[in-house]
Amino acid sequence: MEIQDLTCFVEVAERGSFTRAAQALQLSQPRLSQIIGQLEVEFRTELFQRSSRGVALTGAGEVLIKSARQVLGAVENTRATVDALHGVLTGTLTIAGMRSFTTEAANIMSAFRAEYPSVVLRIKAPSDEEAMHSMVSSGACDIGFARISDTPEYANNLVQHPVAVEDSVVLVPQTSPQGKTTEPITLAEATQLPLILPPAGARARIALDAMFTESGIDVVVAAESGHHETSVELVRGGVGAMFTLRGGLPGNVEQMVTVRTLTPRRQSPIVLLHRRVGVSPAATAFTELALKGLRAQP
DSSP: OOHHHHHHHHHHHHHTOHHHHHHHHTOOHHHHHHHHHHHHHHHTSOOEEEETTEEEEOHHHHHHHHHHHHHHHHHHHHHHHHHHHTTOOOEEEEEEOOSSSHHHHHHHHHHHHHHOTTEEEEEEOOSSHHHHHHHHHHTSOSEEEESOOSOOGGGTTEEEEEEEEEEEEEEEOTTSGGGGOOSOEEHHHHTTSOEEEOOTTSHHHHHHHHHHHHHTOOOOEEEEOSOHHHHHHHHHTTSOBEEEEGGGOOTTGGGTSEEEEEESOOEEEEEEEEESSSOOHHHHHHHHHHHHHHHTOO
């Protein structure tokens, strides 16, 4: 088994497709299939379940992926550490982003790339904060930005750095009575409009429902959407109001909808995550730059 074999295995697992993995690795698909087949012979078990929709890890594959990431991470960290001794930061930095806090995170990534152009950034989008912790804890990502301040028990190998606090805001149609001003808006005023909410069962929806129940407010649901950009477009189309965090809004949002801060203020802490051990030079440099840049903001 070679390091390249593990690289191929991880690439197929992460992309869920031999075709996409082969393209990313610049290998022919038959050659990639041959490498995975050789690994399965060596480990005497199937690593992937094949179907017409792609591939998924078997139970044995799930076990191997953790070790494979650790090995590849150690190899890359060793190379990067040697390069760092010569004053050059190289390698790949994988960052788990979140649907909110996108503007600030992108600014830090841009500043990092300007300072360390030899490091390739890979940005991943976890489904929720729990997945975020899992990806950083397992080594699938080096850095993560998360909204939850409580680390899950299975991810106690993580270090958290508080970096920001985001305000809850309400997006309202510009054509609505609530859209004529950008002054702070109360919960009662916002819920006079029909609402565009996350799907039932989503973490954000559970938090919103709890807030409505606590305040004794009945709401009218106009739409349920798990796609942030579509939800903003629905607000612009006059369908209803939307609760979100300021950090995830596009730069041109005020041309599309009216943004009003919720009052009393509801804020969400943002933390930067990385592992306690095995942190690459690139991840260390990114953390230092992020903490310096974000804490310097007013």
